Each structure stands twice: as structure tokens, then as C-alpha cells.
Amino acid sequence: MSSQTQPARVRFAPSPTGYLHLGGARTALYDYLLARQTGGDFILRIEDTDLKRYQADAEEDFIKALEWLGLTWDEGPEMGGQHGPYRQSKRREIYQQHARQLIEEDKAYYCFCSPERLEKVRQEQLAANQNPRYDGTCRRHDPAEAQKRVENGEEHVIRLKTPQTGTTTAHDLLRGEITVENESLDDIILIKSNGLAVYHLAAMVDDVLMDITHVIRGSEWLPTFPLHKIIYDYFGWEEPVWVHLSVFLKPDGKGKMSKRDAERAQESGMPIFIKDMEKLGYLPETVVNWIALMGWSYDDKTEFFTLEDLVEKFSLEKLNPSPAAINFSKLDHFNGLHIRNLSTQEFARRIKPYFERAGLEVDEEILPEVAEIIQVRTKKLTDVVEMAGFFFREEIDLVPERIVSNKLPALKAAQAARRIKELFAGLPELTADTAEQPLRELAAELDLKAGQLFGLIREALTGQKVSPPLFDIIKILGQEVVVARLNDAQHELEQLAD
Numbered sequence: 461m462s463s464q465t466q467p468a469r470v471r472f473a474p475s476p477t478g479y480l481h482l483g484g485a486r487t488a489l490y491d492y493l494l495a496r497q498t499g500g501d502f503i504l505r506i507e508d509t510d511l512k513r514y515q516a517d518a519e520e521d522f523i524k525a526l527e528w529l530g531l532t533w534d535e536g537p538e539m540g541g542q543h544g545p546y547r548q549s550k551r552r553e554i555y556q557q558h559a560r561q562l563i564e565e566d567k568a569y570y571c572f573c574s575p576e577r578l579e580k581v582r583q584e585q586l587a588a589n590q591n592p593r594y595d596g597t598c599r600r601h602d603p604a605e606a607q608k609r610v611e612n613g614e615e616h617v618i619r620l621k622t623p624q625t626g627t628t629t630a631h632d633l634l635r636g637e638i639t640v641e642n643e644s645l646d647d648i649i650l651i652k653s654n655g656l657a658v659y660h661l662a663a664m665v666d667d668v669l670m671d672i673t674h675v676i677r678g679s680e681w682l683p684t685f686p687l688h689k690i691i692y693d694y695f696g697w698e699e700p701v702w703v704h705l706s707v708f709l710k711p712d713g714k715g716k717m718s719k720r721d722a723e724r725a726q727e728s729g730m731p732i733f734i735k736d737m738e739k740l741g742y743l744p745e746t747v748v749n750w751i752a753l754m755g756w757s758y759d760d761k762t763e764f765f766t767l768e769d770l771v772e773k774f775s776l777e778k779l780n781p782s783p784a785a786i787n788f789s790k791l792d793h794f795n796g797l798h799i800r801n802l803s804t805q806e807f808a809r810r811i812k813p814y815f816e817r818a819g820l821e822v823d824e825e826i827l828p829e830v831a832e833i834i835q836v837r838t839k840k841l842t843d844v845v846e847m848a849g850f851f852f853r854e855e856i857d858l859v860p861e862r863i864v865s866n867k868l869p870a871l872k873a874a875q876a877a878r879r880i881k882e883l884f885a886g887l888p889e890l891t892a893d894t895a896e897q898p899l900r901e902l903a904a905e906l907d908l909k910a911g912q913l914f915g916l917i918r919e920a921l922t923g924q925k926v927s928p929p930l931f932d933i934i935k936i937l938g939q940e941v942v943v944a945r946l947n948d949a950q951h952e953l954e955q956l957a958d
Contacts, residue, residue, distance in 0.1 A: 467500035469673045472526075472533070473663065475507045476518035479733045480525040482786065483678055483708060486751040490676050490705070492531040493752075493774040503670060504536035506547045507663065509656045525734035529744050530767055543670040548662050555657035558665050558695070559618045559650050563603075567694045568650060570606040570616045571598040593646040594619065618651035620660070622690060630689035632682075633703045634781040640686045648687055660684060664691045667700060674776075676703045703776060706755040709785040716783070730788045741840030743802075743810070746795040754784040764797055796839050807831045811844045818845045820852040829936045833928045848928065851936065856923040858949055860956045863919050868912055874953035876906055876916055881946040890939040892931035920949035 470491040474484055495502035504526070506519055519537075526533070535541030545551055562568035571594075582592045598606070599621060610616055622645040629639040650661040657665075667675060681688075682704050692699050707716050711725065726732050731740055737747050749765050757780070758765070758773045765773070799807065808831035815822050834848050850856055864870045879902055887894050899917075903910045918930055921942060927933060934942055 466498065466673070468494045468498045469501045469503065469671050470495050470676060471503040471505050471667070471670065471672050472531075473505040473507045473666075474518075474522050475510055475513075475659075476515055476522070477510055477513035478515060478518060479521045479735055481732050481734070482751055482754075483705075484522075485525065485529065485734050485747070486754055487676055487678065487705065488526060488531055489529070489748060489751055489770075490703075490756070490774070490779075491674075492533075493770050494674060494676070494776065495534070496771045497774060500673070501534040502531070503541070503543070503672075504533040504546065505666060505670070506537055507659065508547055508549045509658065509662060511654070511656070521735055528738060529734065529748055548657070548666070551662070551666065552655060552657070554669070555662050555665055556651060556655065559657070559661060562620070562650070562694060563618065565694070566603070567621050568618055569599055569601070569603070569621055569647075570610055571619045571647075571649075572606075572609060572614055572616050573598060591644070596647065599647060615653050617649045617653050619647040620650055620687065620691065622647055622687065628686040628689055630685045631699075631702065632685070633701055633776060634779055635682075635704065638682070638685060645687060645690075648684070660687060661691065664688055664697075668692075668695070668697050672700050674701045674703060676705065679704045679707050679781075701776075703779065704781070705779065706781050706784045708754065709783045711786050711788055725786075725788075730786075739842075741814070741842030742791065742795050743798045743841070745798040745801075746791065749794045749798065750791050753790075754786070755780055764794070764801075766801075792839060799838050799841075800836060802835070804828060804832045804835060807835045807838075811838075811841055814841050814844055815849065815852055818849060820845070820849055822852055826851060826936050833932045833936070837928065850922040850924065850927075851933075856921070856945055856948070858919060858923055858952050860953055862925055863916050863949075863953065864956065868908065868916075870953050870957035872906070873916060874950050874957055876902075876908065876913060877920060877946055877950035877953055879906065880913065880917060881943055881950060884939065884946065885943045887939070890934060890942060892935075895934070896931070916949070917946070920946050 472484075472488040472491050474480065474488075480488075492502050494500070504522075506522075508514060508519070523538075533539075535543060535546065537544075537546045540546075548555075559568060563570070573594075578594070581595050585592045585595075598619070623642040626642050627639050628642055628645070629637050631637050648660050649658055651657050666672075685702070685704070689699070709716060711730065726736070729740070731737050731742070734747065737744075745766060748767050748770070749763075752765060752770055752774075753763065756774065756778055758778065802810065805828060808827045811831060812822050812827060830848050830851050834844060837847065838844060860870065860873075863873050868876075880899070883898055883902060884890055884895065887898075899913055900910050903913045906913075914930055918924065918927055918933075921927075921930075921933055921937060937945075
């Protein structure tokens, strides 16, 4: 368990520029676990200031995905809270006030350079084997003159005035102290020409005003981490605990997972986005367990966790900064474990929508019995339609070719189907106890192997070569349906024999 004793206030702050992926879900999970474990608050904040890449349905996707995973939040855009608004697009004036404060204190400045000039400088720096960065032209302008240009309506941005000498040291919980030479730092943009703040300012301001105690985020922010430390120092704010999580490696463990790698995995049926997990038959419990272990471990042997287990056992101290491979075999393994961990009643509830999506009308009376016999065999919830859809079909698509062979020609197969039908119809109760021995005797009488007879029955009742145990199927379908399906099989085989 975490050594954290004070209630933590954490935020998950996605940008609606795409759907929730594994990396974002892991960050949200760790935020949630820390908040729940310490009796703190988990806040959802939408960072929607990137208008160029804004995706209209992304916010709804975040909300649905978090709800599906069971990660409920305490403050957010729709429910509100004491620290709103929780969309950055609604906090524009707050950021501008803070930017103006930095300008007044000579810690930021107005920049009037055109995109064309900036690109020209960038190309020149690249040609000289220099790291591209702003060359400081507007930093040297007289502040009063710059203010006049702004008042006259000249297009501008606001840049951070980073120190040019000495060093800056930022502390990450997992990596310790990170020190950089200030002369290598860029005068990053804080407010864009459209008046909207960028992440570097907006997220820092929001985290302070929302009393965030821990900032858990991806390692892609490590290069600009010292700049965020400078912003905190300039305002005189107390820093949160900074936690930069491990990067994801490709499934083969060779190299960092790129956007292209993610797209390729997606095309191969390996889900990267949370919205696809349910469609592919994974449980939310599975996904939570799987992503929790991508960068954290409880010990060297325990792998199965429910969300409640994780709330109890999670700790920031056991996070690992080393890169984490995305192991899809583990995902399937955990899914089987979590499926078997469900009660039969809950498993039945979970699989019902998959039958319905396949156009099947589910019989609520037999669904629990169906669930009981297939649960142990199910790896993904999508398996259940192929495995047990025949329970809810009016007619079975018989494949006579799988029954008929040189040793069992069509006419003899039809005769066998008729005899089995008559046998089953004449039994006072159709069960394994009443039917198995008579079936074996019938097989001997017809000069057939018992397996041939059982295979014929399986095909007639399910239309499948592989199915759950035959007598379980017979028991659930009931005598009337079983006899009717054998009758249909008999007629199809007779037609084949003609």
C-alpha cells in the first residue's frame, strides 16, 4: 500500500484530439487508485484548447470509456465542483491574467514574429546542426513599445522568458532529480495568437487552482518538465508530486510504440483504443488488470487483481520507470481469468448483448444454464455466439457433409437420425442417465461407433462440429426441441440420399 497518508487530489486531463488509448487509460487508472486509496478526489478536466486537432466526439468517448472501466470521478465538466469550469476553453481569461502577471514581472514577453520568419530561423538552425528554438528577437524589445503594438492590434503570442544562465532542477518521483542547463531551454509560447493558452501554462495554472497534489502523466512531458518547474518558480507556487510514467514498447519489445505501430496493431485485431475493447469481447475488469501491470507491480508473483484489490495494494513507490511492453497474450490470459471469476448470473448478464447484436432473441429462462456450461470455455465474450448461438436459433444450418462419409452414407445417417429421434421421443425424461446407455446399444445395433452417433446428434442439434458437452445441450434444449431438430436432420439427410 502507498505510504501516502494525506488525501490526494489528482486529475485526468485528456485532450479531445483522439479517442482514449491504453496510455491515457493507464494514467487515469493510476490517478483513480491513488485518489480512492487515500480518500482523496479524482478530477476529470478536459484540455480542449487545441482547436486544430479537436475531434468532436472525443470527449464523449473519454467519458464512456472511463465509465466502462469503472473509473468514476468526483469533479468534472458535467457534474461540476468547487474548482470549475473543468474545460480549459471556459478558462481563457484565467490564463490570460496569469500571462499578464508574468509580463508585468518581466518573466514573459510579447512576440510578434510571423510564422514565416520562425520557419526561416528554424531551417537555418537545422542547417547549422543546432537544436531548433526561438532566437529571442522579441525578447529584446522595449516592454513599453511592445505593449503599444499589442494595443494597436498587432498579432502576437506570449512567450516565457526563461533564464539564460545557471541550471534548473526538477524532481520526478520515479527518476529523481533532472537537471538541465538553462541556456538550452526554449522561450516556449504560453498564449497563442488566438488568445488560447497552451498546455505549458494552462495545465500548470489549473493544477494549482484546483489544488492538485500529484501530477501523473506520460513521459512525453519529460523534455519540457524543467520549463514547468520554472513556471511554478516564477509564480512562487508549491509544486505537486510529479510522476512521469514509463513509455510503452511495441508488442515485440523492440522500440517505443509509435502512432504507426498502434495503427498497425489495431489493424491486426490488437486493440489500442478502449472503445474497441468491449466490441472485441474483453471485460473492463480485464483491461484494468492488464494496464495496471504496465509499469507497476505488487510483488514478483501476484498478477490477478480486481479494481478493489488495486485500490488496496497500489502504491506510487512500486511504479517502474522502465519501458513497458504491450503484451496482448497477457490480455487474453487475464480475460479468461476474469470471465471465470464472474458469478454465473453476472456472466449471463454480460453475454446477453453479444447474442442480441448477432440478431438472436435470447430466452431468459435458459440463458443462465447456457452461461454455466460455456463460462469455463470462454476466452472472449465474442466467442459465445459461435459457441452457443444455436440455443437461441429457430433453425439450425445443418452441414450434412460433416456427417456423411464412406462409413456412414446419407441413407444410413438418415435412418440413424430417425432411430435416435424415436428413442429420445419415447423416453419419459431425456437425460444423460436415461439416454446414454440406450444410445450405445443403438450404435451397436446399427453397426456404428458410439462416436459417430454422438457426432450426428451434435451436428443435428447445434450445426457445429465442436460444442459444449452433448448431454448438457440436450438437457437445456429440452426433449421437444431435441426431437424436432433430429427430425429436421433426418429429412435433410434423406434428401441428400435421394
